[in-house]
Amino acid sequence: MTTSHSFEPAVPVHTYERIVDQIERAIVSGEIPVGSQLASERDLMVQFGVSRPTVREALRILQSMGLLESRPGTRGGPVVLAPSSKTLARSFRAMVGTDALSAAELVQYRVILEGSTSRLAAFRHDDAQLARMRRGIERMERDAEANDPGFADADLEFHEAIWAASGNEVLRLSGQAVSGALRPLMQRDAEGEHHDNRVKLDSARIDRGLFTAIEARDSEGASRIARRAVADRFGPLLAEEADRLALAMLAE
Template sequence: MPTPKFAPVTRTRAHEAVKAQIEEKILQGQFQPGDRLPSERELCAQMGVSRPTVREAMRTLESAGVVVLRPNDPTGGAIVRMPDGANLERSLLDLVRYSQLSVGDLIGFRLLLETTACHLAAQRRDETQIAGIVHAQQVVEEAVEGGTNEAYISADIEFHVSVARASGNRLLELCTSAVRAAMAGLIGDATLKGGDAVKRDFVRRHRAIVDAIRRGEPGRASSCARRDIVNYYLPLVEGDEARTLSALEAFVQSATSNAPPSAV
């Protein structure tokens, strides 16, 4: 495939025009994840801009998770990366830190995500994905017996992400990963004050979710997830947020219990 060429850009907010061209080439498939972009010198020559302009564009692309920069790499340009949920996670954390989202908002969103993911995973009963869930659960149990809180939280996140993956919906998977990681960064320790006893209770509850998914029981899988979230996280909020979460729980309970049998 011939090397994609870039056009000269105007000097007004030139770094944005540079960024836009690079993004467009990636979206068009002219650069794939893992490909190396032209060097700074080549981009400057093709677009008619200065190196600081190109560098500013690259920093913006790196912050957006579009490329990986390799400082002092003698081979030249940045590497196009595969998008993931890391930026979504950072955005959620920033929104909470700057009081645009509350912890209650995260808990409510997680309630919707995880009950839906469990329901769909139990409907689909994909054996390969279920094997991934079982493995993730084993890692959680190992972290309880011989790991740190950090290892346990990481394994717990991966367990719930594996369930979301089994739902067959990529956005559910990405959002579950982002929301759980954001919550772990904010209130992870608050839910583990009971030590290993709390962790073992989570393990017991996880086993119930795994059993329901393996048996193809969407209602029970969703119900298990709903009770886990409400039992552990509802006490962390109060006032209007607590009432909102209680109303959301009632909605989820009604929606999942009245859902028609799956045709999958």
């Protein structure tokens, strides 16, 4: 079937982005049902009051987001797909990749995230997930000893394994987004003033303790270690005392 949803005319500034936003909201909210066809390009041109190239650019972006799919032989516009984890990941990346969120806010969320995912991972993990975590921590230890610049990737690999083992897709995707936003700060911290491996070795030692707690299914211990690790690592890097105190409170 072809949807009869009506859209508002788009304003001239960044028009295709306004079109993307309206259609995306209509799909996510369920106003446009999954499996239905979007209106034709010509109909969209009329509804939005824009040119065909503008409509096509908006549709191209929506297809890249995984919300629409062109299917040969169909009449009308592309078919509406169900929002996926790809859509959610894009939203998280867009949210944390702006100046609207401060480093302090991101670090505070990271404390909450790591504490929750570590608690769940200790409770839920299976043998394959534990093996993935073990590979991650062992790589961290090797890279720390060698002062390898790939340590940041090893660190991310270990924590991604924990996020996945939590069994919560929202936590996993938000972890990836926040970690990406904080990566430059982590990199500078790991290199240190003299570019030695002291921070790397300390981080690997703490994460080895976290792995041990998860392996033992010590949910409370794993959560406590994870929260404190984030607070201890990022707290000194925050400029405002109030932000440091808030971080310490969350880590308790």
